Amino acid sequence: xxxxxxxxxxxxxxxxxxxxxxxxxxxxFELAYQMGAEWVECDVVLTQDExxxxxHDRNLLRTTGRKANIDGLQFEDLKxxxxxxxxxxxxxxxxxxxLKALLDLxxxxxxxxxxxxxxxxxxxxxxxxxxxxxxxxxxxKKIPLLISSFEFKAVKWYAHYASELPLGFLMSxxxxxxxxxxxxxxxxxxxxxxxxxxxxxxxxxxxKSQYVLAYTVNDLERAKELQSFGVDGFFSDNPxxxxxxxx
Ligand code: G3P
Ligand code: MG
Numbered sequence: 289x290x291x292x293x294x295x296x297x298x299x300x301x302x303x304x305x306x307x308x309x310x311x312x313x314x315x316x317f318e319l320a321y322q323m324g325a326e327w328v329e330c331d332v333v334l335t336q337d338e339x340x341x342x343x344h345d346r347n348l349l350r351t352t353g354r355k356a357n358i359d360g361l362q363f364e365d366l367k368x369x370x371x372x373x374x375x376x377x378x379x380x381x382x383x384x385x386x387l388k389a390l391l392d393l394x395x396x397x398x399x400x401x402x403x404x405x406x407x408x409x410x411x412x413x414x415x416x417x418x419x420x421x422x423x424x425x426x427x428x429k430k431i432p433l434l435i436s437s438f439e440f441k442a443v444k445w446y447a448h449y450a451s452e453l454p455l456g457f458l459m460s461x462x463x464x465x466x467x468x469x470x471x472x473x474x475x476x477x478x479x480x481x482x483x484x485x486x487x488x489x490x491x492x493x494x495x496k497s498q499y500v501l502a503y504t505v506n507d508l509e510r511a512k513e514l515q516s517f518g519v520d521g522f523f524s525d526n527p528x529x530x531x532x533x534x535x
Contacts, residue, residue, distance in 0.1 A: 289432060289454055291477070291499050291521060292326055297530045298521035300402055301325040302504050303344060307525050310372050311351065312342045314385045317393055323527040327400040327432070329503075332387055332420055333408050339363040340387035340420050346408045350374075352384075359408035387420065391427045400432030402456065402523075405442040413437070417445035421453075428453060436479055440469065447473030456501070459484065470496060477501055479523070482514060490517040505529070 292298045304316025305323060317328045331344040336359055349355045352369040363386075372379030387403070394401050403424075407416040417437070424433060435446050436456035446455050454476035459466060462484045470478070477499035480489075485502055493500045503523035505511045511522050511529060522529065 294326065297324060299325050299527055299529055300327040300329050300501065300521060300523045301527045302329050302523040302525050303331070304328050305527050310375050310379050310382055312344055313371050313382050314389055314393060315379060315382060317390055320527045321397045321399050325527040327402055329402040329404060329523050330390060331404050331406040333358050333406050334412065334416050334419060335361055335363045335366065337362045338419050340423055341366065342385045342387060342390055344406065357408065359412070387423055394431045395427060400434065402434040402436060405435065405437035405439065407439055407442065410439060413439040413441040414445050417442040421450050434476065444473070462489065467496060479503060482510065485514060485517065485519065487517040490519055494518045
């Protein structure tokens with residue numbers, strides 16, 4: 289799979305266009321696609337009754353203003369939570385979307401999704417991976433998909449049971465064992481916190497992976513510096529990052 293068709297705009301919209309619409313909502317994803325992003329990144333978690341939904345934090349307080357853990361709620365309960373809370377009064381009443389709704393949107397738009405599997409608890413990693421995979425089956429030949437997770441058990445689950453799906457290895461802190469870890473499976477891409485990257489590290493990563501991506505980059509100067517090291521693309525809160533005029 290070729291990650292970016294337009295290599296002049298190597299952007300994956302982080303949680304959608306989350307600066308102008310509530311993060312991880314259909315509105316934010318739709319805007320990101322409209323703004324030209326070929327990919328959106330989303331965080332996928334299960335409700336208590338195992339419905340995959342798009343949400344970053346285990347607790348809903350920050351994004352909805354109401355305290356509750358997602359793994360303690362039934363899907364039906366989510367209608368009482370307003371994902372538009374941070375953009376009040378605009379986007380008031382916005383739903384926490386299901387993964388299925390995002391897949392349908394990407395299918396309609398002909399665009400890609402990076403699904404970051406974010407189990408509510410470490411012990412749910414494999415179950416979350418499995419349930420999400422079941423949902424992906426009818427979409428995976430129709431839209432570009434890229435799987436990643438901070439939970440190594442979820443990554444390994446995909447490597448073992450769904451090796452046909454492109455897989456990204458995530459690193460928030462530099463892991464001296466990264467090379468040993470990824471030697472266990474075929475990685476499509478390595479996704480790193482931009483703060484841990486320098487030229488030497490990027491070069492080392494590039495020897496092992498077709499694509500090296502950095503998150504979260506909202507500064508064009510920094511994006512260009514990382515590109516000069518060999519970074520291929522960026523998770524950004526701003527889908528228009530590459531349309532900004534250099535200062
Ligand atoms: O997947 C890249 C990035 O989203 C990882 O960090 O915390 O924003 O999910 P986070
Ligand atoms: Mg994420």
